[in-house]
Every structure is written in C-alpha cells, then in structure tokens.
Amino acid sequence: MDKESIYIQKLSQYVNTEGRERLSKIKREQETFFVDAINDIHNSNNDIKLKFYKCCNEISKITNLKVQGNDDTNNKSSIIISNHIGLAKLIKFKLIDLPLKSHSSVNMKDLENNESYILRIAHIIAHILKKNIPVNIHPITIRYSYPFSIICSESSFLLLDEGNNFNKIKNYIQATIKNCKIPQHFIIFPEARTSGKYNNKGIFDLDTFHTGFYELAKQTQLPIFSYIQYFDSNVNFYIDIIKHNKQNGIDSIRHDMQTRLLNKTVTK
Numbered sequence: 001m002d003k004e005s006i007y008i009q010k011l012s013q014y015v016n017t018e019g020r021e022r023l024s025k026i027k028r029e030q031e032t033f034f035v036d037a038i039n040d041i042h043n044s045n046n047d048i049k050l051k052f053y054k055c056c057n058e059i060s061k062i063t064n065l066k067v068q069g070n071d072d073t074n075n076k077s078s079i080i081i082s083n084h085i086g087l088a089k090l091i092k093f094k095l096i097d098l099p100l101k102s103h104s105s106v107n108m109k110d111l112e113n114n115e116s117y118i119l120r121i122a123h124i125i126a127h128i129l130k131k132n133i134p135v136n137i138h139p140i141t142i143r144y145s146y147p148f149s150i151i152c153s154e155s156s157f158l159l160l161d162e163g164n165n166f167n168k169i170k171n172y173i174q175a176t177i178k179n180c181k182i183p184q185h186f187i188i189f190p191e192a193r194t195s196g197k198y199n200n201k202g203i204f205d206l207d208t209f210h211t212g213f214y215e216l217a218k219q220t221q222l223p224i225f226s227y228i229q230y231f232d233s234n235v236n237f238y239i240d241i242i243k244h245n246k247q248n249g250i251d252s253i254r255h256d257m258q259t260r261l262l263n264k265t266v267t268k
Contacts (some may be wrong), residue, residue: 005204007197008089014203015090019235029058035240037151048154055173058263063231069241077183078218082227083206083257086194087235138176139187140169158186166212186222188213190254203259204230206254214250226257 001009017234033055040046123151139147143149143159158172169186176184190209199207217224227238244253 003197003200004089006200007086007194007203009255010203011087011090011194014085014233015235019231019233020090022235023087023091026059027093029055029188031093031098037154038098041150042248048151048188049156052151052155060237063235063237064240065237067239067241069239075183076208076223078185078223078225079213079220080185080187080225080227081190081253081257082187082193083195083204083229083261084193085203085229085231086197087231126214136180136182137187138172138183138184141189154250159252166215169212170216170219173222174215177220186216187227188216189212206258206261209250210252211250214246214253217246224253226253228260230261 003072008095033051036051037046037048061096063089138158139152140158140160141152143161149159158169160168173184190213193206195207196203196205196210197207199205213224216222224244224246226244227243228242229237230239230241242256242260244249244256
C-alpha cells in the first residue's frame with residue numbers, strides 16, 4: 001500500500017459517522033464556491049474574493065470552530081505557521097463533475113483529471129480571526145493549475161513555482177507591508193507537506209520543518225505565530241494560538257507546537 005492510501009486509511013479510522021456528514025456539507029460548500037467562481041471567472045463584475053470569504057465563513061460554522069490562545073496580531077503584521085492536516089483527502093472531487101459553463105478560456109477537457117480539495121482550515125481560521133478583512137491575509141502555497149491559479153490570486157494567495165522562492169516571498173512580504181496601511185499576515189506551512197504522511201506517523205505528528213519561514217521572520221523582523229489545528233472524530237475543529245520567541249530557534253518552535261498537539265488533540 002502506498003503512502004497516500006495508508007494516510008487515507010488513518011484518516012478514515014479517525015472520523016466517525018457524524019464527522020463524515022460534516023465533511024459532506026463542507027464538500028458541498030466548496031463545490032458551490034468553485035462553480036460560482038469558475039463560471040464567472042472572466043466576468044468583470046465577479047467578486048471571487050467576496051465569495052471566498054463567504055465560503056470560509058460557512059465552513060467555520062459547519063466545523064464549530066473553537067479558538068484558544070491570545071491572538072494579538074491585529075496590531076502588527078506577522079508570519080503565521082500551521083500544521084498541515086490532510087483531511088481534504090476524504091472528500092476530493094473532480095471539477096469535470098460539477099455544473100460548469102463552457103467558455104473559450106476554460107478547456108473542459110483539461111478539467112477531467114483536475115481534482116479539488118477542501119480549502120485549508122488554517123486559511124479559513126485566519127480569515128475568521130482577522131474579521132474577514134480580505135486584503136490582509138496572504139496564504140503562501142505552491143502554484144495550483146488553472147483555473148485554481150486565478151481563483152487563488154484573486155483571493156490574495158501568493159503562488160509559488162517549484163524551487164527556491166525565498167527572495168520572491170521576502171520581496172512580496174516587504175512590498176505588501178510597505179504599500180498597505182493595515183497589518184498584513186502571511187500563512188506558511190513549514191512542513192511543506194501533509195503532517196504524518198511521509199514520516200509514517202500519526203495525522204497530528206509533525207514532519208521536519210523547513211527553515212524558510214524562520215529566516216523570513218528574522219529578515220523581515222516579523223513575529224511568528226502558530227495556528228495549531230486539530231479536530232475530533234465529529235470533525236469539530238479547534239485551534240491553539242502560540243506567539244513564539246524567535247530567539248529560542250526553529251527546533252523550539254516545532255517542539256512547542258508538537259507538545260501542544262500531543263496535549264490537546266481530542267481523540268476518538
């Protein structure tokens with residue numbers, strides 16, 4: 001059995017019947033968002049960003065999102081890091097199966113093998129905590145294929161190509177902060193892959209951290225906050241917020257997050 005299948009099996013064992021019903025609701029909410037966004041993607045009056053935030057709101061309600069910890073990032077720009085839960089793998093769907101309009105700029109044939117996943121919970125949490133101010137949340141992630149690339153760009157994502165993107169991210173952060181009057185927040189997943197999938201551990205066991213986020217925080221002089229995600233078998237979502245002391249180093253940051261996960265995770 002490959003790593004993907006093993007991971008999906010772990011997730012399946014963790015989520016009960018009520019949790020699966022909630023995942024189905026989240027899937028429908030996401031499908032609605034993508035259909036609306038893609039169908040009107042080249043309409044000058046289309047507000048993809050607004051639709052994205054409405055979708056985030058609805059998903060946060062479905063998951064009964066609960067937040068613990070002191071989040072004082074509203075007064076200053078910050079780098080937000082989070083663990084990467086792969087719960088979306090249980091509810092992926094193909095765009096070709098959705099009621100999309102056919103127009104010249106979207107080749108429906110290209111969508112046949114294009115699968116979509118649940119919007120990452122960390123992104124949703126950040127938007128909710130920042131009172132849905134659309135311009136100040138910037139998820140940083142590898143570039144998606146078309147048409148997701150357009151949808152993400154319209155929703156303030158910074159999309160990266162494979163390879164070393166450190167200077168691109170640094171320049172983006174500095175330019176964004178310089179040109180905006182309100183605090184800006186940049187979401188990074190330091191594992192760069194799904195927690196527990198490639199190290200053959202549990203879904204809340206952190207993988208090795210890449211150092212990029214830490215160097216970015218030092219060079220841009222931004223504080224680091226972690227949004228630690230976990231959920232119970234009913235798919236109630238929780239998040240613990242920690243403000244980290246950069247002087248303690250990257251290993252200390254990972255240790256603090258992993259300790260909190262081990263202590264807080266709601267088991268079956």
